[in-house]
Amino acid sequence: MSSRAEATKRKLFEATLRLAGTRGLVGLTVDDIATEAGVAKGTVYYNFGSKDGLVDALLRYGVDLLAERMRAMVTDGDPLDTIESQVDTTLEFISEYPGFSQILVSEMWRTPGQWHETLTLLREEIISIVKHQLQRLDDADRLPDGVQIPTAAAGLFGTMLVVALDWQTFQPTRTRVEVRDSIMLLVKGMAR
Amino acid sequence: MSSRAEATKRKLFEATLRLAGTRGLVGLTVDDIATEAGVAKGTVYYNFGSKDGLVDALLRYGVDLLAERMRAMVTDGDPLDTIESQVDTTLEFISEYPGFSQILVSEMWRTPGQWHETLTLLREEIISIVKHQLQRLDDADRLPDGVQIPTAAAGLFGTMLVVALDWQTFQPTRTRVEVRDSIMLLVKGMAR
């Protein structure tokens, strides 16, 4: 795996993300992706074997990018501050790669979708990051008794996705800070 | 419009809903829908003109069904009680028609999707119902100052969708009441 091949793969990822927002994954053709990336069709098959292979690798690529950024926000200060930074970083990621969250919401809850297995793994990756901060809140006895941490983490992740998409699609004039504050209002309502 | 044609259309709607959950709208073929409905392919085109036409009508059919049920929950008692009933009704609807919310989530934020115009309209229909109850809360001065009602309504609707789907897909053993209570925890955190 040379760095040249690495660069080609990245070009294909970015091209796919650019196109996936408007047309979705299923409506996307390999020819279009290759053209958008400025690459021959055969290159896709040389590097990924199939369209599925490309998408699968893309999902991992995107989630790793997001997870890395979220993990970089962790401090040992107030968990609520960490969560706020993570929400902010997530919103920034989504506005940077609008196509990616579209793919996630489109495919995440489709059973048995073509990429469901990969997505289940990736969902776990993100949710475990959120869970960790909620756990710290709980350790400090700042969550009400009824709250189930895995459920709350899954809910928070989903809410972020959906609110961010709604922001981009229907209320694009709002600022990221406004949107972040709306989400934090929910979190703070739940936490003490 | 005879009652025979009416029944055929309903059969096609129900069949589409049954199939859409697993394969999505784009991956769905008119042949499959027709077969599932026990009807010839031509019938789809006789009744709806195109696959798009069928889907468009289906979206309206589903949302009207949901909106009707939500509106039936409105009382002039405590707005929070109304919201709780509406959340419950929505969750029931989603578990009754799992395919429908999959479609909504997959297509709602795709711009410019084939059905985006219709979906924008339908989103307004549901959100206005939620907004009305939030407005009543606000009139009673039970919402914090920062809360923007349209934003909160959009967020609540999206959260319901996503949490319900996550429930169906990844945590199917939880009861509807548990899920409803998690959502109400968020609402109550926001309201007083």
Added chain:
DNA sequence: GTTTTTGTACTGACCAGTCAGTTCAAAACG
């Protein structure tokens, strides 16, 4: 000299949409 990419041409499965012909129920007729 090995890995990676290119360009072009091709295949075959799949699928939206069409259309000539058939069924059906109800109305008009005798």
Added chain:
DNA sequence: CGTTTTGAACTGACTGGTCAGTACAAAAAC
């Protein structure tokens, strides 16, 4: 009554286009 007509509803084989995937020789990159 029973028979005929009418138009709406439905059928399913067929068509034309699209697209994932293949083939491969030659070039470029390292």
